[in-house]
Amino acid sequence: MFITAASGPLIYHKFFMPNRLVCCSRLLRTLALSVYVAVLVAPARTETKKILVENGDAVLLQELRSVSADARIVPVTKQNVMSEIGDADAFIGNITPEEVRAGKKLKWVQVMGAGVEQVLFMSGGNDLRDSNIVLTNNKIVQGPEIADHAMAMLLALSRDLPSFWANKQTETWQPRPYKGIELNGRTAVIIGLGGIGNQIATRAWGFGMSVIAVDPEDKPFSPFVKKIVKPEQLDAVLPEADVVFISAPHTPESHKMVGPREFDLMKTGAYFIAVSRGGIYDLNSLVKALDSKRIAGAGVDVMDPEPLPKGHALWKFPNAIVTPHIAGRSDKDHARMVGTAKENLSRFLDGRPLLNVVNKQKGY
Secondary structure, rough: OOOHHOOOOOOOOOOOHHHHHHHHHHHHHHHHHHHHHHHHHOOOOOOEEEEEEEEOOOHHHHHHOOOOOOOEEEEEEEHHHHHHHOOOOOEOOOOOOOHHOOOOOOOOOEOOOOOOOOOOOOOOOOOOOOOOOEEOOOOOOHHHHHHHHHHHHHHHHOOHHHHHHHHHHOOOOOOOOOOOOOOOOEEEEEOOOOOHHHHHHHHHHHOOOEEEEEOOOOOOOOOOEEEEHHHHHHHHHHHHHHEEEEEEOOOOOOOOOOOOOHHHHHHOEEEEEEEOOOHHHHHHHHHHHHOOOOOEEEEOOOOOOOOOOOOOHHOOOOOOOEEOOOOOOOOHHHHHHHHHHHHHHHHHOOOOOOOEEEEOOOOO
């Protein structure tokens, strides 16, 4: 039978309402089951994790503590780290082999910078490398400012700005002679096509340069890179370079890979820019190349040793720009570095895969 219009403005079939109730009931049961399953499969934080932070500044400590109440953030120094590390679950900072051996519960180490050589092959031991501890770093996040710094040094040299700075000190107006170099159509050889190298390649391409990269890994296609060669082919591409950028990580394989022979292979008038690690090139060979006028100029933010000693020959060259390992600093880098540490802390507490995991055997 039907419900008449007198009973209301709508007319329903006698079987409609029961069917609708059945459908709603099934839907509710399905939703309830979905929520139940989600609760079952969601990772549970079952215990508080002890996280040591080496020489952490107040801002970093506050940011890390804001991630979760399940993390007990403990600032440590060299004076008290050994008394705290025995029951620690993770360590943020540059850990030593002795600390690795004492950290029986350690599962994760986060390095705040991009380079990891100080905790691996230059640490004095292989304890971290040979352990099951996951090592993460801050690769890529400092790429923009380091690439900016590299290009700033190249532009300063190619436009001969150091000469004008010297003239400014004596209030000398001297427009001629001028030896400015145009970058458009020149060739850049970038040693290390990682987080920094890719950013340099983008900028160099933007200035009209042809980019050749040197890297041990197989890299995906990039519209900014003309070709990529392996380190064994470095000698073949160096004579093409109008500028050589050093942006590789420091590993046993890359240690002093640019030495006397490599500087001799560079074309006369080339520029040399180093912004990743000073151990990748031989400093004395660079001085010889500048002194013999083999190369037109150099910009180095990294060198071996650091700090560059007073009285060192590199200081005397007017066409050598020396900055004190600050290429990775900017108004934005700290927030990105802290952001990586916070995200990895959250993932560690949840048991999820971490970001920027380092291949400890390769060193990057």
